[in-house]
Each structure stands twice: as C-alpha cells, then as structure tokens.
Amino acid sequence: MNILECLKSSLRNVLSNKMRTFLTMLGIIIGISSVIIIVAIGNGSQAAIEKEFESFGSGTLTVSLVSSKDIETRDLLTMDDYYMLKEDVSGIEYMAPTYSGSNNAYVKLLNPTETSKASVTGSTADYKYINNDTVLYGRYISDNDVEMRNNVCVIQDTTAKKVFGICDESVLGQKIKVESWKGTTKLTVVGITENTDTSSTEYSTEYPEEIIMPISTCMKVFTGSTLGGISIVPVDAENSDALQSNILSALSTFHKNSDKYYIKDSTEMVDSINSILSYVTIFISFVAAISLLVGGIGVMNIMMVTVTERTKEIGIRKAIGAKNRDILLQFITEAIILTGMGGLFGLLFGWIGSYIVGKIVSITPVMSVTAIVGAVGISMAIGIIFGVTPARKAAALDPIEALRFE
Amino acid sequence: MPLLKLENIYKKYNQGELAVMALKDINLTIEEGEFVSIMGTSGSGKSTMMNILGCLDRPTEGAYYLEGEDVAKFRDSRLADIRNKKIGFVFQSFNLLPKLSALENVELPMVYAGAKRKLREETAMEALTKVGLGERVRHKPNELSGGQRQRVAIARALVNDPSILMADEPTGNLDSRSTVEIMEIFQRLNDEGVTVIMVTHEPDVAQFTKRIVLFKDGQIINDHPVENRTLSGGEKA
Numbered sequence: 240m241n242i243l244e245c246l247k248s249s250l251r252n253v254l255s256n257k258m259r260t261f262l263t264m265l266g267i268i269i270g271i272s273s274v275i276i277i278v279a280i281g282n283g284s285q286a287a288i289e290k291e292f293e294s295f296g297s298g299t300l301t302v303s304l305v306s307s308k309d310i311e312t313r314d315l316l317t318m319d320d321y322y323m324l325k326e327d328v329s330g331i332e333y334m335a336p337t338y339s340g341s342n343n344a345y346v347k348l349l350n351p352t353e354t355s356k357a358s359v360t361g362s363t364a365d366y367k368y369i370n371n372d373t374v375l376y377g378r379y380i381s382d383n384d385v386e387m388r389n390n391v392c393v394i395q396d397t398t399a400k401k402v403f404g405i406c407d408e409s410v411l412g413q414k415i416k417v418e419s420w421k422g423t424t425k426l427t428v429v430g431i432t433e434n435t436d437t438s439s440t441e442y443s444t445e446y447p448e449e450i451i452m453p454i455s456t457c458m459k460v461f462t463g464s465t466l467g468g469i470s471i472v473p474v475d476a477e478n479s480d481a482l483q484s485n486i487l488s489a490l491s492t493f494h495k496n497s498d499k500y501y502i503k504d505s506t507e508m509v510d511s512i513n514s515i516l517s518y519v520t521i522f523i524s525f526v527a528a529i530s531l532l533v534g535g536i537g538v539m540n541i542m543m544v545t546v547t548e549r550t551k552e553i554g555i556r557k558a559i560g561a562k563n564r565d566i567l568l569q570f571i572t573e574a575i576i577l578t579g580m581g582g583l584f585g586l587l588f589g590w591i592g593s594y595i596v597g598k599i600v601s602i603t604p605v606m607s608v609t610a611i612v613g614a615v616g617i618s619m620a621i622g623i624i625f626g627v628t629p630a631r632k633a634a635a636l637d638p639i640e641a642l643r644f645e
Numbered sequence: 646m647p648l649l650k651l652e653n654i655y656k657k658y659n660q661g662e663l664a665v666m667a668l669k670d671i672n673l674t675i676e677e678g679e680f681v682s683i684m685g686t687s688g689s690g691k692s693t694m695m696n697i698l699g700c701l702d703r704p705t706e707g708a709y710y711l712e713g714e715d716v717a718k719f720r721d722s723r724l725a726d727i728r729n730k731k732i733g734f735v736f737q738s739f740n741l742l743p744k745l746s747a748l749e750n751v752e753l754p755m756v757y758a759g760a761k762r763k764l765r766e767e768t769a770m771e772a773l774t775k776v777g778l779g780e781r782v783r784h785k786p787n788e789l790s791g792g793q794r795q796r797v798a799i800a801r802a803l804v805n806d807p808s809i810l811m812a813d814e815p816t817g818n819l820d821s822r823s824t825v826e827i828m829e830i831f832q833r834l835n836d837e838g839v840t841v842i843m844v845t846h847e848p849d850v851a852q853f854t855k856r857i858v859l860f861k862d863g864q865i866i867n868d869h870p871v872e873n874r875t876l877s878g879g880e881k882a
Contacts, residue, residue, distance in 0.1 A: 244756050255744060555740045558701060559801065560729020560757040562722045638701050642740065 245565075249572040252545075253580070260577065263541045266534025267581030267621065268588060271614045273527040275589025276596055279604035281520040283597060286605050288512050298476045299369060301503040302486060303468040314499045316466040316490075318454070321363075323493050324469065330482045333472040335366040338465075340457040344419040346448050349404050357398075357448035359417060361457025369470040370451075377411040377430035384429075384453040392426040392452040395434040401448070406431060417450065424460050426452060479504065531617065534581070535625040542574050542629035553633055554641025567634040574626025575619050582618025586611060646713050648677045648808060648840055649698070654707035656693050656863075667693040668704070669863045675842065677808075680835040682851035682871075683844045685860030692813070694860065695844045699732055699811045700724045712808060729757050733802025737814035739794040741786040747773065747797045748782040754805045772800035776830055792823030799830060803839075810834065812843040816850055828853040832876070849875075 253260050304316055321336040340359035347354055366372075367379045375396055384391055394415065399406040402415055414425045434449075458464055473482045483502045490500050546553070553566055593604040656668040667690050675681055685691040696702040697709065700716055703724075709717040716727060728734075733754075741750045751769040760768070773782055776796040786794055795815060802810055812831070816824040832853060835841050843854060851857050852875040859867035 241759060251744065551740075552742055555742060556753070556757075557725065558699075558728060558734050558740070559754045560725055560805075562725040562757075564722070565757060639696055642701075642736070 245568055245572050246576075249569055249576050253573055253576050259541065260580075263538055263577055264581035264584060266530065266537045267578050267618050268534075268585040270527055270531035270534050271582050271585025271618055272587075272589035272592055273530065274524060274617075275586060275606075275610060275614055276593040276604075277520060277523045277527060278610040279589070279593035279606055280596055280600070280602055281516060282605035282607055282610075283593075283602040285513060285516055287602055288516075289509060298472065298479065299505045300471045300473065300479065300483060300486075301468050301505075302471065302490070302500055303503065305499055305501050310499070311496075314494055314496055316469065316500075317464050318458075318466070320466070320490060320493065321469055324471075324486060324489060328482070328485050328489050330474050330478060330485070331471055332474045333365040333368040334469060335362045335364075335369045336454055336469045337362050337366070337467045338454050338457050338461075338463065339467045340452070340461040341417075341419045341421075342446070344417050344450075346398065346402060346450070347416040347418065348401050354418065355398075355401060355448050356446055357417065357450050358446040359419070359450045359452065359457065359461075361452050361454035363454055366451060366470075368472060371435075372432040373435070375406075375431045375433050376408055377428070379430050379432075380451060380453050385455050388455045388459055389453060390424075390426055390456060391429045392450050393430040393432055394428055394451075395449055396431050397434045398448045398450070399428070399431050415450075419461070421461055426450070476506075479506075531621060535578070535621040538574055538577055538622065539625035539629060541577075542570065542626055543632070545573070546570065546629050546633040549633075550636060550641045550644040553636050554638050554644065557636070557638035558642060563634040566636075567630045570630035570633045571623060571626045574630065575622035578618045578622035578625075579615065582615045585618065586614050589614070647674045647710075648679075648712065650674045650708075650710040651697075652708045652710070654697065654704045654709065656690075656697065656702075657705045667863050668697070671707070671865060673858065673865065673868075675840065677840055678835070678838055680831070680841045680853075680855040681843070682854040682857045683842065683860065684846060684848075684851055684857055686846065689860040690863040691844050691860045693863075695811065695813050695842075698809075698842060699734060700727045729754055730805050731808045733799075733805070733807040733810045735795070735798050735802050735810065735812040735815045737817040739786070739791075739798045739818070741794060741797055741801075743786055746783050746785055747778070747789065747793075750786070750797055751782075751800045751804050754801060758805055768804055769800070772804045773797070775803065775834075776800045790823075791819050792826055795819060795823070795827050796830070799827070799834075803834070808840060810839055810841045812841065814845055815843065816845070816847070824850065828875075 302316070304310065304314060318336060321334070324331070325334060338361035340361050342358050344357045344359050345354035346357045362380070363385050364380060364382045367374070372379065380391060380393055383389075392415070394402070396406045399410050403410045403413060410428055410431060412427060414427050417424045417426060471482075471486070473479050483504070486502065487500055491497050556566065590606065593606075597604040651671050651673040654668055654671040655666065658665045658667055671694070683691045683694055693702070697704050700711075700719075704717050707717065708715045711727065711731065716724065719727070742753070745753070748766070748769050751772055752765045755765040755768060770779075770782065773779060773796075776799045778793060778796045778800065781789065781793065786797065789797065810831070815831075816827055819827060828850060831841050831843070835855075841854070845851055852871060852873070854871055855874065856870050857867070858865055
C-alpha cells in the first residue's frame with residue numbers, strides 16, 4: 240500500500256467523525272498555540288529591548304560615581320576627568336561627558352500658551368555617536384561650541400514640528416525658549432536629529448522633547464559642574480574589559496580614592512535582560528510542553544478506542560491481504576493527521592492570539608520560521624510517539640478473531 | 646501438481662487448561678477447476694478448515710501445499726501476500742467496509758497489491774460487471790440489498806485474479822431468490838475456470854457444487870461427487 244493511498248484513507252477516517260476529531264485535537268491546539276504565543280511575544284520583547292539599547296549604542300560603557308558610599312566633593316566627576324581620560328587612556332573611540340541640565344524643563348510650543356516637558360542634556364560632539372543620532376538638517380553640536388560656550392542646541396524632528404510647525408532648513412537659526420527653574424533660556428537651533436524612538440517607553444512618554452546643547456553652555460545656564468557620567472565607546476569591543484579597568488584605575492589615581500566609580504556595560508545589560516527573559520520563556524514553554532503531553536495522551540486514548548471500534552475493519556483488511564505493516568502505517572498516519580491538523584490549527588490560533596496578547600502588553604510579536612516549523616514538527620512527532628502503541632495493537636490483531644468481532 | 650494438498654493436518658486450540666483438537670489428521674487434495682462444498686454441523690471443524698485453507702491460520706502440524714509451496718510455515722507477511730493474490734474471500738456477513746463505496750470496496754485488495762488508481766478502477770468495474778452489478782457502484786454498502794452486497798463481495802474476491810475463491814456460508818444471510826442468483830454466479834465463475842471452495846451447512850446449497858467433503862468431530866467422514874447437481878435456471882442435470 241503506498242503512502243498516498245494510506246493518507247487518503249486515514250484522512251477519510253479522521254474526517255468522518257468531526258466532533259471527536261476536534262475534541263481530540265483540542266489538547267494539541269491549546270499546546271501548540273500557547274507555544275507559538277510564548278515564542279512570538281518572547282521574541283517581540285527581546286527585539287524591543289535590543290532596539291531600545293541599539294539607540295543607546297551597544298557596547299557603550301558609562302562611567303558613573305557610585306551612589307551608596309560616602310561621597311566627598313573631591314570624588315565628583317567633572318570636565319577635568321573628561322580631559323584627563325582623553326589625554327591618558329588609550330583605546331577610546333568616542334567619549335562624551337553628560338551633564339543633565341534639567342529634567343524638569345518645558346519647551347514653548349507654536350501656540351505660546353502651550354508647553355511640553357523636555358529633558359535638557361549637555362554634552363560634546365561625540366554624543367552623536369553614543370546616542371546613535373542621525374542629523375537630518377544642519378549640524379550636531381561641535382567641540383567648538385563647547386569651547387566657545389555657544390548658546391546653541393540640537394532638537395529632534397518631532398520637537399521642531401511642535402515648536403515651529405514645520406521641520407526643514409528654515410528652522411535652523413531660529414530660537415527656542417526653554418523654561419526651567421532658571422527662568423527662560425533662548426537657544427539657537429543648529430541641527431535637527433531624527434527621533435528613532437518609535438516604542439512608547441515610559442521615558443519617552445514622560446519627556447517628549449529632548450534638547451542637546453554644548454556641555455559648557457549647559458553648565459553655565461544651570462550653574463553646575465558635576466557630570467552625570469561619561470559615556471565611552473571602545474575602539475575594540477573585545478578589549479572592553481581591559482579598557483574598563485584602565486579607566487577605573489586612572490580615575491582613582493586622579494582623585495586619590497578607591498572604589499568610588501563603576502562602569503555600566505550596555506552589552507552586559509542586554510545579556511542579563513535576555514537571560515531573565517529566556518528563563519521566563521523556558522518556564523512557560525515547560526507548562527506548554529505539559530499541555531502537549533496531555534494532548535498526546537488524549538490522542539493515544541482516542542486511538543485506542545478507534546482500534547477497538549474498528550476491529551472488524553482491521554480483520555477484513557487483513558483477510559484481503561493487508562500486512563501488519565499496512566495496518567500499523569494506517570493507524571500511525573491517522574494519529575499524525577490528528578496531531579498534525581491540531582498543530583496547524585494551533586499555529587493559526589497562536590498567530591492570531593499572539594497579536595491579541597501583543598496588543599494587550601504592547602509588544603509587537605515576532606513570528607519565527609523555527610517556531611512555525613517546530614510547532615508542526617513537534618505535533619507530528621507527538622502523533623508518532625502516541626500513535627505507535629494503538630497502531631501496534633491494531634497490527635497485532637489476529638485476523639480470525641478480528642473478523643468474528645461484532 | 647494439484648492446486649492444493651493437505652497432508653496430515655492437525656489443529657489444536659488451547660482454551661485455558663483444556664486443549665481442543667479441532668482437526669485430526671486431515672488429508673485432502675483439490676485440483677484446479679473444482680467446485681467443492683465443505684459441510685458439517687457446527688463444531689465439526691469446517692470453519693477451522695476454512696481458516697487454514699484461506700491462510701488466515703496455520704495448522705499445528707502437517708503440511709499445506711498451495712500450488713506446490715508449503716504455506717503452513719510461512720510468516721505473517723507472506724501469508725498476507727497469499728491472501729491478497731491467490732485467495733479471494735466471500736463471507737456470510739459480506740464484510741464490506743461501510744464507509745467505502747462498492748467500487749472502492751472492490752478496489753481494496755488491489756490497493757494492498759500496490760496497483761495504480763486507473764488500473765484499479767478499470768479492473769474493479771470489470772469485476773463488478775462480471776457479477777452483474779454494473780450500476781450503483783458509487784453507492785455505499787448500506788444502500789444496497791443483501792444480494793447486491795454479496796455480489797460486491799464476490800467482485801472484491803475476484804479482483805486480484807486469485808487461484809481459489811473461498812466462500813464461508815455465502816448465502817447464509819440471503820433470501821432464497823438471492824441464494825439462487827449468488828450460486829449461479831459461483832457456477833458461472835467455476836465454468837470459466839475459477840476453483841471454488843465453499844463452507845455450508847445447507848444441503849440445498851451444496852447441491853450447486855460438484856463435490857462434497859463432510860466433516861464430523863474434526864475429521865473427514867465422507868468425500869463424494871455431487872449427483873443430481875442443481876444447475877442454472879433451477880434445472881436438474
């Protein structure tokens with residue numbers, strides 16, 4: 240008996256009792272669709288996290304002062320540290336000190352009575368590479384701006400639209416008004432960057448506008464000299480560890496202190512978040528695997544019943560020349576069709592379900608070919624594993640006994 | 646060489662503690678083209694005989710030569726092959742598969758023989774026409790009368806062009822008119838050269854055949870040709 244005939248005959252049997260077939264498949268459908276949803280949402284959140292860090296620049300090191308220990312004035316990071324590191328430490332590709340001017344500033348919008356909350360950050364020309372900013376119009380802040388303490392700034396395209404109503408060359412040279420506890424500051428726009436942040440993270444919702452200005456100007460306006468941190472991109476990411484210890488020892492020597500600074504490695508953060516995520520995925524997948532196991536047992540149970548019900552048919556088939564192997568193949572095929580169809584439906588429901596769940600938790604689900612092929616493959620494998628025992632029982636039936644069965 | 650030859654066949658059944666000897670020292674030779682009735686009361690061993698002749702079962706002892714081969718020691722899969730190609734079965738309760746159409750039922754032995762679809766359909770149609778059922782071939786068994794169902798079963802038994810047609814009480818579930826029709830079909834097939842072996846307990850039905858082998862208590866007690874054979878149209882020879 241060839242495979243095609245076997246398939247046709249099995250399909251006919253499976254479809255002849257639709258309600259039973261559906262109920263049998265239900266376990267597999269639930270199992271497979273949960274696996275699909277978990278994988279799609281897991282991949283989606285991983286992609287979202289990676290994208291979040293991409294805008295920050297992966298491999299970026301951020302040097303900051305530890306906050307838990309007794310801090311003295313001499314320990315604070317200042318521009319002197321920046322110049323010292325630039326001078327003394329090799330292996331740095333880009334370096335940008337940051338000074339957080341104000342997290343509580345407001346930008347005056349087109350309609351003079353409206354304002355929008357903004358974060359104002361002072362930095363240097365290299366901040367463009369740290370922040371992965373793309374300049375659409377004009378230029379980024381330059382080292383010259385820092386040196387001359389120019390009253391200039393770089394804003395995002397979204398901010399330009401809100402403040403000037405348009406976003407093109409004509410905005411360059413115009414002034415924006417920033418209100419803060421320091422009063423109103425007027426800054427000349429020299430460049431517009433692209434706002435790549437499409438995800439609605441808490442940070443971007445809280446600070447819709449982001450203004451970047453020369454660090455020297457920023458310190459002057461907001462009267463301060465303590466850096467929030469220094470962001471560094473190493474020349475060679477492989478030697479990041481060596482660079483980190485060089486930076487820490489240079490700072491300790493410079494400040495004549497020890498263990499006052501730490502370095503945050505964005506790659507490590509991505510890794511640790513991903514590993515937490517994968518533990519969660521493994522755990523939920525384990526639960527899904529149990530539901531697949533239960534589904535498989537359901538299939539086995541119904542196949543056992545089917546074999547008993549169709550004892551007579553098996554006897555007839557054997558009498559007219561079906562070999563044990565033909566009967567075995569037929570029942571295994573039926574089990575595979577049951578679970579395979581369950582897998583396909585599970586895939587469909589999982590696909591739909593992952594978009595629904597994605598909407599609820601605001602994550603774009605990511606379908607992977609591996610998950611799709613895996614889901615269908617696993618469900619078929621369940622068919623084989625749980626179909627073998629009933630099929631062997633069917634194949635081993637004695638034709639005379641089977642023919643006598645009523 | 647005879648078509649089939651049984652030599653010192655014994656069949657023992659173990660029913661718990663009790664061993665039952667269903668067949669004792671059976672010796673039987675059937676030539677090609679014969680039309681044999683196996684008769685006997687229930688428990689006489691005729692059904693066991695049928696199962697062994699039909700290669701559904703193996704004897705406990707003895708040799709069974711089918712076309713010169715001793716099939717008594719064959720493995721399951723070789724026996725299945727013989728049932729498929731050399732033997733055609735007709736049962737009392739028809740034993741058609743209810744979900745398949747008449748045509749598909751007839752095709753089934755060819756499916757197991759590995760024949761292509763087109764050849765299967767043509768051969769099955771031919772077999773159905775031969776037994777006088779050229780129409781209604783797309784109907785399911787439960788839409789056919791008893792006589793029609795048995796014709797489908799005969800067509801199925803014939804489709805792989807077997808050496809022997811085995812019939813187990815083929816008229817047991819039929820009315821007298823259908824019985825005559827079915828027996829006439831067997832006679833016609835026998836005239837065309839098909840060897841027919843039939844188990845029955847009805848003497849009237851046995852009168853249609855050419856030879857009667859009588860069983861009692863697992864042994865052959867009588868083996869004689871049929872006199873005054875009933876022929877087609879109900880005439881006596």
